[in-house]
Amino acid sequence: xxxxxxxxxxxxxxxxxxxxxxxxxxxxxxxxxxxxxxxxxxxxxxxxxxxxxxxxxxxxxxxxxxxxxxxxxxxxxxxxxxxxxxxxxxxxxxxxxxxxxxxxxxxxxxxxxxxxxxxxxxxxxxxxxxxxxxxxxxxxxxxxxxxxxxxxxxxx
Amino acid sequence: xxxxxxxxxxxxxxxxxxxxxxxxxxxxxxxxxxxxxxxxxxxxxxxxxxxxxxxxxxxxxxxxxxxxxxxxxxxxxxxxxxxxxxxxxxxxxxxxxxxxxxxxxxxxxxxxxxxxxxxxxxxxxxxxxxxxxxxxxxxxxxxxxxxxxxxxxxxxxxxxxxxxxxxxxxxxxxxxxxxxxxxxxxxxxxxxxxxxxxxxxxxxxxxxxxxxxxxxxxxxxxxxxxxxxxxxxxxxxxxxxxxxxxxxxxxxxxxxxxxxxxxxxxxxxxxxxxxxxxxxxxxxxxxxxxxxxxxxxxxxxxxxxxxxxxxxxxxxxxxxxxxxxxxxxxxxxxxxxxxxxxxxxxxxxxxxxxxxxxxxxxxxxxxxxxxxxxxxxxxxxxxxxxxxxxxxxxxxxxxxxxxxxxxxxxxxxxxxxxxxxxxxxxxxxxxxxxxxxxxxxxxxxxxxxxxxxxxxxxxxxxxxxxxxxxxxxxxxxxxxxxxxxxxxxxxxxxxx
Numbered sequence: 001x002x003x004x005x006x007x008x009x010x011x012x013x014x015x016x017x018x019x020x021x022x023x024x025x026x027x028x029x030x031x032x033x034x035x036x037x038x039x040x041x042x043x044x045x046x047x048x049x050x051x052x053x054x055x056x057x058x059x060x061x062x063x064x065x066x067x068x069x070x071x072x073x074x075x076x077x078x079x080x081x082x083x084x085x086x087x088x089x090x091x092x093x094x095x096x097x098x099x100x101x102x103x104x105x106x107x108x109x110x111x112x113x114x115x116x117x118x119x120x121x122x123x124x125x126x127x128x129x130x131x132x133x134x135x136x137x138x139x140x141x142x143x144x145x146x147x148x149x150x151x152x153x154x155x156x
Numbered sequence: 157x158x159x160x161x162x163x164x165x166x167x168x169x170x171x172x173x174x175x176x177x178x179x180x181x182x183x184x185x186x187x188x189x190x191x192x193x194x195x196x197x198x199x200x201x202x203x204x205x206x207x208x209x210x211x212x213x214x215x216x217x218x219x220x221x222x223x224x225x226x227x228x229x230x231x232x233x234x235x236x237x238x239x240x241x242x243x244x245x246x247x248x249x250x251x252x253x254x255x256x257x258x259x260x261x262x263x264x265x266x267x268x269x270x271x272x273x274x275x276x277x278x279x280x281x282x283x284x285x286x287x288x289x290x291x292x293x294x295x296x297x298x299x300x301x302x303x304x305x306x307x308x309x310x311x312x313x314x315x316x317x318x319x320x321x322x323x324x325x326x327x328x329x330x331x332x333x334x335x336x337x338x339x340x341x342x343x344x345x346x347x348x349x350x351x352x353x354x355x356x357x358x359x360x361x362x363x364x365x366x367x368x369x370x371x372x373x374x375x376x377x378x379x380x381x382x383x384x385x386x387x388x389x390x391x392x393x394x395x396x397x398x399x400x401x402x403x404x405x406x407x408x409x410x411x412x413x414x415x416x417x418x419x420x421x422x423x424x425x426x427x428x429x430x431x432x433x434x435x436x437x438x439x440x441x442x443x444x445x446x447x448x449x450x451x452x453x454x455x456x457x458x459x460x461x462x463x464x465x466x467x468x469x470x471x472x473x474x475x476x477x478x479x480x481x482x483x484x485x486x487x488x489x490x491x492x493x494x495x496x497x498x499x500x501x502x503x504x505x506x507x508x509x510x511x512x513x514x515x516x517x518x519x520x521x522x523x524x525x526x527x528x529x530x531x532x533x534x535x536x537x538x539x540x541x542x543x544x545x546x547x548x549x550x551x552x553x554x555x556x557x558x559x560x561x562x563x564x565x566x567x568x569x570x571x572x573x574x575x576x577x578x579x580x581x582x583x584x585x586x587x588x589x590x591x592x593x594x595x596x597x598x599x600x601x602x603x604x605x606x607x608x609x610x611x612x613x614x615x616x617x618x619x620x621x622x623x624x625x626x627x628x629x630x631x632x633x634x635x636x637x638x639x640x641x642x643x644x645x646x647x648x649x650x651x652x
Contacts, residue, residue, distance in 0.1 A: 046346035101317045112318040
């Protein structure tokens with residue numbers, strides 16, 4: 001049983017890591033979700049996994065029978081699944097926004113926050129539009145429309 | 157008593173919920189948010205007052221006493237971290253009042269504060285406080301996640317493409333760190349069958365050296381990601397500079413320090429009774445990581461010209477000093493780390509606040525495009541000098557005492573290489589602060605016609621001057637804080 005679980009964890013982590021290392025933003029998120037599933041399986045296997053007896057104390061008893069399932073890893077796993085699910089949902093919405101506004105789904109092209117260096121020593125000046133809109137600035141001190149024309153350009 | 161121990165969670169939670177319901181009325185939301193942070197500040201002061209007496213307060217939920225139930229426990233270490241969180245939260249909220257990116261939309265033409273910024277900010281404070289008060293390893297992981305989702309929301313709130321990109325990078329690298337933490341917690345549970353800190357430290361004494369080292373190392377790697385240590389800090393410089401000023405100061409002041417706190421807890425408290433062979437190796441490794449963190453952080457800062465990026469890399473560099481204190485493994489080392497953390501949170505946040513004021517006055521964060529501040533605002537130059545020199549470690553400011561405690565202990569234990577690196581890094585820190593001084597304050601503005609006028613900066617001045625005063629006070633009277641920190645270190649190291 002433990003070997004089946006171990007191989008399942010290994011396979012999930014392998015596939016997840018393979019996806020997480022790709023350049024496609026969606027695949028990265030799916031990969032992280034798979035890795036998190038593999039880790040949840042690992043957390044699950046830290047309890048007793050060979051039994052199907054529920055973690056219920058029988059009437060008249062005061063302690064759990066030694067053959068019953070361990071409820072603590074199950075509680076931990078539930079918590080981890082819920083948190084992981086929420087984060088993955090957030091990440092998918094985020095990726096949709098990044099793809100729409102940034103006009104790219106490749107991690108390589110995400111250079112808005114960190115423009116590519118153009119000089120061997122000096123860091124590039126980030127575009128004026130990437131600075132927060134300034135309340136006291138007159139129009140000649142840069143556009144103030146909140147857009148950010150980075151290295152990749154912006155879809156019109 | 158139960159109410160007080162849970163207050164660092166309950167107060168920000170209620171504030172966040174109430175502020176979320178008041179999303180249609182920005183002024184009411186602001187008022188709720190201030191009431192909440194003042195309440196948290198009061199509770200934090202009360203917690204410190206109780207902790208000074210040396211009676212750690214604890215509460216076990218649902219009547220399940222430790223080690224079965226989840227336990228909250230506030231000792232000296234947790235109490236002062238909650239107090240620092242409350243102070244920084246109050247400072248950031250006050251600064252936000254005059255911040256154009258965060259104003260409630262009462263000025264025509266200026267951008268409006270998104271209605272979910274304040275609830276998210278309090279949610280993040282709840283996560284930070286939760287990590288400081290919990291005495292349960294899995295619960296600590298949950299608070300790290302609460303913190304993560306709060307700060308992700310704050311990153312994405314502005315909605316500019318560079319901010320969304322930064323959110324994505326922050327998300328991917330931090331989730332990887334969190335997953336490592338789950339692996340570590342699962343392994344600890346599988347080996348010892350415990351999650352409660354006190355029960356774990358009893359179990360740690362019985363572990364074989366090899367197993368203790370594996371568990372300690374897996375926990376340490378996860379927390380090093382969160383602390384932004386070499387070579388796992390890539391998420392920090394990729395993202396931090398896109399945040400609006402006051403939020404950036406709060407996030408920069410607090411979040412990496414939660415990772416440092418967790419490392420201090422694990423090395424100095426939970427695994428302190430583990431076999432010496434394992435601890436010595438883990439400390440040796442942490443010491444070299446600390447030295448590399450200091451050096452890479454300060455060199456990264458030397459390359460940059462954007463004030464936010466320079467200060468961001470200095471966070472990494474300063475994290476190295478805190479890790480060095482933990483790596484020494486003595487009571488004085490742990491106390492030095494706590495002193496350093498307290499000093500650093502205040503000074504670092506203040507530098508980010510001052511950078512935000514400089515941006516308001518000059519129009520950019522990039523040092524190549526600004527200047528002339530010393531002439532235009534001599535008072536700001538003075539307020540900048542205090543945290544900047546304190547960060548370098550010039551006596552008699554707070555940074556001098558922090559470095560003195562850590563480096564004296566490091567020399568006393570014969571770690572000459574680490575000490576030399578730390579001293580060299582201090583000089584390089586001075587170089588970075590000189591750069592900001594020369595470019596932003598001393599040289600004339602490259603566009604002489606640009607008007608230096610910014611409205612609504614009064615709250616920002618209050619915050620920066622107040623934090624600078626705290627720095628000076630710690631510098632003039634270091635004994636009070638140092639005695640508290642040493643007592644905290646003695647308390648966590650003591651085997652029950």
